[in-house]
Amino acid sequence: MRMVWRSMRSKWVLLCVLLLADFAFGSVQDGSLPNGDFETPPSGGFSSSSASADGPATIPSWKSNGTVELVESGQKQGGMILIVPQGSHAVRLGNDAEISQEVVGVEKGSVYSVTFAAARTCAQLESLNVSAPPWGASQTIDLQTVYSVQGWDSYAWAFQAEGDGANLVFRNPGMEDDPTCGPIIDDVAIKKLFTPDQPKDNAVVNGDFEEGPWMFRNESLGVLLPTNLDEETSSLPGWIVESNRAVRYIDSYHFAVPQGKRAIELLSGKEGIISQMVETKANKPYQLTFSLGQAGDSCKQPLAVMAFAGDQAQNIHYTPNSNSTFQTAGVNFTAKAERTRVAFYSVYYNTRSDDMSSLCGPVVDDVRVALSRGNRNVFGSSRLVAGLGLVLFGLVLV
Numbered sequence: 198m199r200m201v202w203r204s205m206r207s208k209w210v211l212l213c214v215l216l217l218a219d220f221a222f223g224s225v226q227d228g229s230l231p232n233g234d235f236e237t238p239p240s241g242g243f244s245s246s247s248a249s250a251d252g253p254a255t256i257p258s259w260k261s262n263g264t265v266e267l268v269e270s271g272q273k274q275g276g277m278i279l280i281v282p283q284g285s286h287a288v289r290l291g292n293d294a295e296i297s298q299e300v301v302g303v304e305k306g307s308v309y310s311v312t313f314a315a316a317r318t319c320a321q322l323e324s325l326n327v328s329a330p331p332w333g334a335s336q337t338i339d340l341q342t343v344y345s346v347q348g349w350d351s352y353a354w355a356f357q358a359e360g361d362g363a364n365l366v367f368r369n370p371g372m373e374d375d376p377t378c379g380p381i382i383d384d385v386a387i388k389k390l391f392t393p394d395q396p397k398d399n400a401v402v403n404g405d406f407e408e409g410p411w412m413f414r415n416e417s418l419g420v421l422l423p424t425n426l427d428e429e430t431s432s433l434p435g436w437i438v439e440s441n442r443a444v445r446y447i448d449s450y451h452f453a454v455p456q457g458k459r460a461i462e463l464l465s466g467k468e469g470i471i472s473q474m475v476e477t478k479a480n481k482p483y484q485l486t487f488s489l490g491q492a493g494d495s496c497k498q499p500l501a502v503m504a505f506a507g508d509q510a511q512n513i514h515y516t517p518n519s520n521s522t523f524q525t526a527g528v529n530f531t532a533k534a535e536r537t538r539v540a541f542y543s544v545y546y547n548t549r550s551d552d553m554s555s556l557c558g559p560v561v562d563d564v565r566v567a568l569s570r571g572n573r574n575v576f577g578s579s580r581l582v583a584g585l586g587l588v589l590f591g592l593v594l595v
């Protein structure tokens with residue numbers, strides 16, 4: 198008895214030690230990075246001239262290189278008010294300038310999605326490079342297209358850690374005449390992604406879009422998913438964004454979402470395409486079904502998607518309905534191979550009717566690919582045929 202008690206006690210002690218160890222050296226927490234919102238005051242306090250006076254500004258928790266400036270909401274430059282996406286402060290990167298932060302606790306093999314808000318300042322062709330050395334992934338995100346009328350957008354970018362730790366780097370690759378022109382960054386967050394199991398009766402992975410990048414509860418613009426052709430390091434597990442333009446990841450706190458808490462809003466017509474290669478059996482009939490809706494963001498009608506499944510393409514219009522914000526749509530197809538491409542884009546180039554400039558579009562959610570009902574019940578229907586045959590045979594005998 199005493200032995201049992203002692204062994205139980207030692208197990209508890211071990212568990213507590215493990216929990217404490219995880220707490221102390223633990224994995225990176227989902228959510229804002231330390232001073233990810235740039236609201237922590239530098240040692241000398243916030244000062245608009247701190248950058249130009251003596252080299253790069255000191256930004257708590259971040260390292261900077263080049264002309265990096267903490268900007269304040271309401272701050273003007275050349276008669277233009279600088280945009281601060283959230284709170285009172287953000288950071289601006291001048292020509293070839295960068296900020297970086299060591300992310301402690303990323304795990305080997307895991308994929309992390311980084312969410313950040315960005316706005317451009319003077320130049321039309323501003324872009325922002327995001328990378329996570331020493332791991333190879335890097336992407337230059339074009340900030341030329343402003344998707345929302347607020348003048349800034351949130352973006353997500355993902356990388357796979359090939360070992361412990363990573364250095365998250367934001368760099369302005371631009372070379373403008375005015376060295377202080379350059380993108381503004383705010384609200385940097387990270388989230389470890391997991392790939393949901395593929396459901397038994399659905400060949401689509403993450404077809405409900407519930408797994409995706411970090412979204413701040415208080416940010417209402419959704420998160421843009423820029424081009425990403427690598428299925429392995431997608432901020433939206435299972436899916437790729439195979440177009441030049443982004444699609445928007447939306448939440449149910451600020452948008453109408455057909456199922457669960459997350460969905461995709463397609464933007465920019467055929468310039469915004471999401472797709473997935475799903476497992477199929479060749480020569481079998483399948484049905485693609487999905488929810489097609491409106492996001493409740495005053496998007497100017499009509500809304501329609503082009504849905505692709507294998508060699509089938511179907512243009513499906515959303516029918517406004519006062520009782521529901523979405524409808525169910527389907528496309529029948531016969532699989533030609535072991536893998537079949539499923540894809541969606543918006544048929545129209547929609548903008549919001551209230552500001553006439555923010556991009557918007559149809560919402561897609563709850564994507565499923567399953568064997569057609571007829572095929573699934575092949576045994577049942579053949580039995581029915583056999584039964585009918587017997588009846589007929591009986592009739593003939595009579």
Ligand SMILES: [Ca+2]
Nearest residue numbers: 405456457459
């Ligand atoms: Ca959903």
